[in-house]
Structure formats: C-alpha cells, structure tokens
Amino acid sequence: MSTTGAPSSTEADPQAATLAVIAGVLGEGNVNPSRFGDNLRVFVPAGRLFEVLSALKASGFDWLIELGGTDYLGYPGPARASRFEVHYVLKNSATRERIILKAGVDDPDPSLPSAYPLWPGADWMEREVFDMYGIRFEGHPDLRRILMPEGFAAFPLRKDYPLRGRGERHNFPRLTRGET
Amino acid sequence: MAVGVGSDPTAVPRRPAPGVGTSLSVEPAGKLEMPENTLITTIDAVVNYCRKYSLWPMPFATACCGIELMAVGASRFDIARFGAEVMRFSPRQCDLLIVAGRVTMKMLPVLQRIWMQMPEPKWSISMGACASTGGVFDTYAVVQGVDRFIPIDAYIPGCPPRPEQILRSLMDMQEKIQKGGTLNGRNGLPELLERERFIDEKRRAPIGYATSLERGDEDRFGYRIPGGPGQLGPEESR
Numbered sequence: 541m542s543t544t545g546a547p548s549s550t551e552a553d554p555q556a557a558t559l560a561v562i563a564g565v566l567g568e569g570n571v572n573p574s575r576f577g578d579n580l581r582v583f584v585p586a587g588r589l590f591e592v593l594s595a596l597k598a599s600g601f602d603w604l605i606e607l608g609g610t611d612y613l614g615y616p617g618p619a620r621a622s623r624f625e626v627h628y629v630l631k632n633s634a635t636r637e638r639i640i641l642k643a644g645v646d647d648p649d650p651s652l653p654s655a656y657p658l659w660p661g662a663d664w665m666e667r668e669v670f671d672m673y674g675i676r677f678e679g680h681p682d683l684r685r686i687l688m689p690e691g692f693a694a695f696p697l698r699k700d701y702p703l704r705g706r707g708e709r710h711n712f713p714r715l716t717r718g719e720t
Numbered sequence: 721m722a723v724g725v726g727s728d729p730t731a732v733p734r735r736p737a738p739g740v741g742t743s744l745s746v747e748p749a750g751k752l753e754m755p756e757n758t759l760i761t762t763i764d765a766v767v768n769y770c771r772k773y774s775l776w777p778m779p780f781a782t783a784c785c786g787i788e789l790m791a792v793g794a795s796r797f798d799i800a801r802f803g804a805e806v807m808r809f810s811p812r813q814c815d816l817l818i819v820a821g822r823v824t825m826k827m828l829p830v831l832q833r834i835w836m837q838m839p840e841p842k843w844s845i846s847m848g849a850c851a852s853t854g855g856v857f858d859t860y861a862v863v864q865g866v867d868r869f870i871p872i873d874a875y876i877p878g879c880p881p882r883p884e885q886i887l888r889s890l891m892d893m894q895e896k897i898q899k900g901g902t903l904n905g906r907n908g909l910p911e912l913l914e915r916e917r918f919i920d921e922k923r924r925a926p927i928g929y930a931t932s933l934e935r936g937d938e939d940r941f942g943y944r945i946p947g948g949p950g951q952l953g954p955e956e957s958r
Contacts, residue, residue: 688861689826696860706858709825710868714919715832718872 555580558632558639561599565591581640589643590653593628597658601630603641604659609669613699622646624675628655645675654679672697765898768884771815771841772894773803778814778838780831783821784879785848797883802890811837816893819872820880823863835870843897845889846872849879870917 553559563571564583573582606629612620613712622644631638654661654677666677667686674695677683685692691709694701713720754760777799779789792799799805808814811834823831835844846866849855852875854864866872873896876889 556896624957653743660941701860703859708860709863712825712828712869714868714923715835715870716916716919 548629555637555639558596558599558601561595562592565595579640580638581642583642583644586643586645586652589641590655591631592641593630593655593658596630596639596641600632600634601637603631604627604634604655604661604665605631605638607655607665608667609673609675609697611673611697611699620644624650624673625700626652626669626675649676650674651676651678653677656680674698736862758871766789768898773896775802775804775816775843775890775893776814777804777807777816777818778811779809779818780808780832780834781818781821782822782823782827783848783850783880785820785851788880788883789886792883792886795808797887798889798902799887802887802889802894811835812839814838815842817842817844817870818847819851819866820847822855822857823866824861825863826861828863828866828869830871831866842873843873843893845874845876845893847876847886848881849877849891852877867915868919 558580559571559582560582561574566584567586571582573580575581577658582592606627609627610627612622612625613623624645626643626645628641628643629638630641643652650673652675654666656666656677656679660676663682664682664686666680667683669675670677670680670683671685671687672695683692688696694706694708696705743761766816779786781789791797793805793807804816811817815838817835817838819831835842846852850857850862851866858864863869867875874889874893876885878885
C-alpha cells in the first residue's frame, strides 16, 4: 500500500483529477487517500461529506455502486476516530474509474446526510444501514426498517448486540390446539 | 358346526346355513354372529380411515426442504401413492401443514395465521432440522423450533430430509390419525396433550419467566448471555 499526497506529485496517476476534485472541497493537504490494489480510498469528515459527494457527482461519478456500514467496536488494530464507518463506492461510467469514500460517525445518535438527492439508488441501501446499525440519514424521504420487522427495537449488526438476540425470537404468542 | 344360541340373550339368531359343511364362517360359542361380508367398527375409525388417505398438504416451504418436498410430489417418489398429492396453497383448503425450512421471526406471525386459517381437523409436520430446532441458524432472527409456537404432530430429521423420510413421516402421520383421531377432530392426537399442557403452563407463567426457560441452554456453546441466563426483564419480553 502506498500513500500519495497532493495530486500534483503523481503526474502518472490516472485518478489525480478525481483527487483534485476532492481537494477542491476539502482544501489542499486535507486529502489523505490510501490505496489497496487498485482501490482508491478517501476518508472524508462527516460534516463535509455531502459537499464531496456533490462535487464528485458533478465531475462525472454518476453511479453509486454500494453504500454500507461497519461497526468497529472492539476492532483490533490502531484505534479509530469513530465507532461506525459508512462507505460509498462511486463509479464514473464514462471513464470506468471508481473511488471509495468513507465517513465516520459515532455514538450517540450517529447521523449522516443522505445521498438520496444525488443518487436515488441510495434509498434502500441507506434504509438497510439504518436497519442494521441505527445510523440516521438526514434528508432521507422514507427512513424505515427494510429487513427487520417493524416492531424490532434493536440494531442487530452492532457489535454489542448479542448474536442470539435479546429474546426477540422467543416472544410470540403460543398457539395451542384447543384454541385454534 | 352346530352352535347353540340359547345361553346368550343378546346374540342374534343364527342364519340358516346354506348347506352342511359349506359355511365359511366359524363362530366361537356364545359370541355375536356376524353375517358374511360384514364388519363392525366405530364411526371414528371409518372417518379416520377416510381422512388418512386424503390428506391435503399445505406446503409452507421457506428453504431447501421445499425442494425435497417438490421431489416427493414428483413422479419418482410420487406422494399420490399415499393419497396426499393435492397440495393447495390456500390454507383454507388444507388439513396437513408441512413446515419445510427455517422460519424467521418475521415469518412466524404468517405461519401462525396460516395455521389458524386451516379448517379442523388439521395436523402438522415439522420438516427438517431448521423447522424443528432452528438448525445451524442459531441467530437472533430465526425461531428455534416452530413447535414452540404452533402444535406439531410429527418431526422429520435431516438437512434436508430425503424424500423417503417425508413419505415415512406421512405413513406415521396416517397411523397416528387412524389411532388417535376422533370424529370432530378437535382434540388432536393424544400424545400431544402433554405438550399442550406444557405450553399452557408457560403461557400462565409471569412475563419474562416463560422465555427464560427456553433461553436457559443458550450458553451451551460457551456463549455468555448478557445479564446472565436467568429471568429476562419485562422490557425484553414484550
């Protein structure tokens, strides 16, 4: 893994223009991309996330491939700035270039701006992240649970949620033959 | 062959034999004489005999067990040999519920509604490891055995069971229906009454305590239940 600094230092970098777009929002020197294989990953502060997404969409990234979440509670390795991370995988369908943005949010009441105004395909993906991690996406038109039942109270992919649940799977009425 | 009627006043008069030595019926002395081509039984037995050869299964297939269930319905195994080939996807037309596959906590209210929509008399089979115990899916979202929440008459082990096992359980089911069914069919099978009492006791238990018994063995693989394996709080058992 190699780390590149300002885009001017990597003239042969095919993604330098993309990094320049992000630097135009965050400012020179605030962009610290990392690479793994051919993945280009940029960590964006949550407050500037929507600006960066908007700038990237204006520069040609017209496809939100994936939006997902991670809970780093108890994760081994160097300490992270925030407990949750949400990643956005964007693709420029004209140049076939792709970039991964990450934004960190923390307890309590983690929330991020919704990407729905930019890519309507973010609708169900943000609902799923909300369902599993409880991360609210401000500006989402219909932020309901998508997989778990409506009455479910917990966020099951959080690391402090027990694998076997808190008894939700046992709490149903018991039908006997006499009354059915 | 000359058997006197005399001593038993309830016995019917003996029909005259068509000829000496040609009667095929041999009656013990003093017993009721049966005419030829006649049998005596109960209405329950006749009704059960009719019911057990015309089961209408309701396939509640949610996973790979459903594929095996389809194989049973196909020509190679041919569930029609047992009179249960008419699978209807409306519970109101069925009397045998086959729960095939894992049932999640989102699906269980649907299963309960389907069971309640089926007309009496009705029976149920829990097919496969997942429907019977939860199987390998020991997670927050999967019900650990549907028999906790609906009455189950027969269980099929296997993951998934072979079609022969399904036919075997169908034959067991027929035997149970013949032995245990009654005319109105509302009581279910006699061996289920014990479990019905068990479930009824749990329903009368105070809130939280009824589920804590079932959670008591959840640390059997070394998993520590938060708050200990004891009684659940009321906010967790609503």
